Amino acid sequence: MQFLTTTSEGYISLFFTLALMLVLLYFMIYRPQKKQEKKDAAMRSSLEIGDQVTTIGGVIGRVVAIKDDTFVLETGADRVKIRFTKSAISSVEKLNMDKAPADKK
Structure with missing residues (x-):
């Protein structure tokens, strides 16, 4: 037992x-x-037009258009536009209009 x-x-x-x-x-x-x-x-x-975005592939640019689940990213000085899905976003840096640079004389 x-x-x-x-x-x-x-x-x-x-x-x-x-x-x-x-x-x-x-x-x-x-x-x-x-x-x-x-x-x-x-x-x-919370993605908005004008935000700086880094994709999971390393592409960095500014958002110029947003649709349902895609956005258009403008990269570089040559203004190349590429369409991505929102799931490709790695990080977002918000466009901050409040902290405009002051005029320095």
Whole structure:
């Protein structure tokens, strides 16, 4: 009878260990990933014309047009225009009209 008690205690211990591992995985992997996805979605939805954008491919330029799930990026002095999907955005630097450079004499 002692053998059955030891085995059931072993199963209970194994169950709690697995449950603890699942909880740790949730808080260390799944939750931060969801938080980052929400942050990225907010960044993409706040995209405006004139913002400077860096794509996941490394293309840097200014947004000149926005449609449903795409935007047009103007790059360089030669003003090349390229259409991307919003999911290609890596980072956005907002156009700040409040901090216009002051005239220096």
